[in-house]
Amino acid sequence: MSAIQSLRDILFNNPRMAPERKAILFQGRWQSFAQLQARVSALGAALKRSGIERGDRVAVLLQNRPEFIECYFAVTGIGAIFVPLNWRLHVVEHATLLNDAQPKLLITERAYEPSLERLRQAVPSLEQSILVDDGRDAPGSYEAWIDSARGLPMPDANGLNSDTDAAILYTSGTTSRPKGVVLTHGNYLADFADLASIVELNENSLNLQISPLYHAACVHSFFHLAYGAATALIEKFEPGVALRRIEQERVSYFFAAPTALYQMMDHPDFARRDHSSLKAISYGAASIFKARLMEAGQAFGPILIHAYGMTETTSHASVLLPADHAIALGSIGKGVGRCEVRVVDDGGRDCRTDEIGEIIVRGPNVMKKGYWKRPDATAEAIRDGWLHTGDLARMDAHGFIYVVDRMKDMIISGGVNIYPREVEEVIATHPAVAEVAAYGVPDEHWGEALVAAVTLRDGKSASAQDIIDFCRTRIGGYKVPKYIRIMDALPKTASGKILKTQLRTSQQSVW
Numbered sequence: 001m002s003a004i005q006s007l008r009d010i011l012f013n014n015p016r017m018a019p020e021r022k023a024i025l026f027q028g029r030w031q032s033f034a035q036l037q038a039r040v041s042a043l044g045a046a047l048k049r050s051g052i053e054r055g056d057r058v059a060v061l062l063q064n065r066p067e068f069i070e071c072y073f074a075v076t077g078i079g080a081i082f083v084p085l086n087w088r089l090h091v092v093e094h095a096t097l098l099n100d101a102q103p104k105l106l107i108t109e110r111a112y113e114p115s116l117e118r119l120r121q122a123v124p125s126l127e128q129s130i131l132v133d134d135g136r137d138a139p140g141s142y143e144a145w146i147d148s149a150r151g152l153p154m155p156d157a158n159g160l161n162s163d164t165d166a167a168i169l170y171t172s173g174t175t176s177r178p179k180g181v182v183l184t185h186g187n188y189l190a191d192f193a194d195l196a197s198i199v200e201l202n203e204n205s206l207n208l209q210i211s212p213l214y215h216a217a218c219v220h221s222f223f224h225l226a227y228g229a230a231t232a233l234i235e236k237f238e239p240g241v242a243l244r245r246i247e248q249e250r251v252s253y254f255f256a257a258p259t260a261l262y263q264m265m266d267h268p269d270f271a272r273r274d275h276s277s278l279k280a281i282s283y284g285a286a287s288i289f290k291a292r293l294m295e296a297g298q299a300f301g302p303i304l305i306h307a308y309g310m311t312e313t314t315s316h317a318s319v320l321l322p323a324d325h326a327i328a329l330g331s332i333g334k335g336v337g338r339c340e341v342r343v344v345d346d347g348g349r350d351c352r353t354d355e356i357g358e359i360i361v362r363g364p365n366v367m368k369k370g371y372w373k374r375p376d377a378t379a380e381a382i383r384d385g386w387l388h389t390g391d392l393a394r395m396d397a398h399g400f401i402y403v404v405d406r407m408k409d410m411i412i413s414g415g416v417n418i419y420p421r422e423v424e425e426v427i428a429t430h431p432a433v434a435e436v437a438a439y440g441v442p443d444e445h446w447g448e449a450l451v452a453a454v455t456l457r458d459g460k461s462a463s464a465q466d467i468i469d470f471c472r473t474r475i476g477g478y479k480v481p482k483y484i485r486i487m488d489a490l491p492k493t494a495s496g497k498i499l500k501t502q503l504r505t506s507q508q509s510v511w
Helices: 008-014 033-049 066-078 092-099 110-122 142-148 185-196 216-226 239-249 257-266 289-298 322-326 373-383 420-427 463-471 500-505
Strands: 022-026 029-032 057-061 081-084 104-109 129-130 165-170 182-185 206-209 229-235 253-256 279-282 304-310 317-319 342-344 357-362 388-396 399-405 411-413 416-418 433-443 445-454 484-488
Touching: 008 033, 008 066, 008 185, 008 216, 008 304, 022 033, 022 066, 022 142, 029 033, 033 066, 033 142, 057 092, 057 411, 066 081, 066 165, 066 216, 092 110, 092 182, 104 110, 110 129, 129 142, 165 185, 182 185, 185 216, 206 216, 206 239, 216 253, 239 253, 239 257, 257 279, 257 289, 279 289, 289 304, 304 322, 342 388, 373 388, 399 420, 411 433, 411 445, 416 420, 420 433, 420 445, 420 463, 433 500, 463 484
Parallel strands: 022 229, 057 081, 057 104, 081 165, 104 129, 206 229, 206 253, 253 279, 279 304, 445 484
Antiparallel strands: 022 029, 165 182, 304 317, 342 357, 357 388, 388 399, 411 416, 433 445
């Protein structure tokens, strides 16, 4: 893709894009590349006429729908900065993020209209807002904007290149307050190229976007479009709907957080749905346990790709390819494309084989500009050109990397290091356990005590003592959780990461 120097080029200078080819499927209706290009051009012109200039921020609060993709290409295509918001957040949280990014414009949908007035009052930088589902007759609506500029060419964006800021994506804040990750056009293009090195696409390839587009996993849709393939959007993930769409639309690829995979495999329709069209399934964004990973391999076949990465790497850093699952199950694989991945000790030296250290990453997909208005956090995360992930891992003799835990999740109980991830892997093999999260809480005697919160599979039962006894037969006594919490559901981010901070601070008694 040598002709592609910016995200704008994907639609306006892309030899892989056939105008008549299908691009986006939503609610049973297809949009061609020509239609997408025309709407993006009109939106770009409307943005310019409304005063949006290079470097201005445009916030988007939308669920999975074609307008999200149109906004992405139009905003970045005129040199402005795209700021997607997590629609699961509270209006107070939205206001906090908006005041950080200071956008001029907010594009949203009627479902969030009750929040608009509060946001206008709380965010001084907001000069205007646009609703995408108000119809053509509503003054200032999204469709009225498109109509007002229909037929106009995409505005010039002189000097747009790989170093131009494209987006600010806010981290989930599972361990601290959210930070705005500044991603450039080059970061996105590098991640697309890395994906292309492991996933083969053709004109019949179809991605099913089941994860939220505001999340870094949006790259799976954009990657398909960049290489002339199509994407189908699901507004909100529901396992039965996803299985039906895979069968009906002959989906070839999708990305899913482990929780979504579990729900699809456990759905009563799974056995009767045809998923033979699938060529690859990428999973990641949260930990997956070996016991359930083996189930997934049996359920879907040898097409699984473990994708390890984070917002700071535009999505990907390393992958475990389908063929490698047989020899390195549970590993995150090796660096993907031009992304280098190392495991280092506290002094920054490469760890010995199987020695536990921190994962650090370097590559063209790693954020170049750092965190938005957070030079302190940027300096802490990027040292000597390497992104320090905060993930503890070991590398085996063949170069496969195995995540042990998050540095912030490791606990010290009675002076001994305990890695909750190791305990979670054991508990996950209990036949009644669906999901598990282990974490530390203050303890007067031990300093910290290990707690495991679990949810149970439908139709299965187990007591806290049953699970403790199960652990005692499989791991050393000091690793056995002091307390077990049996819960209806574990708190999670929209991307499927378990919120251990919320579990720790919960007022519900664990003993």
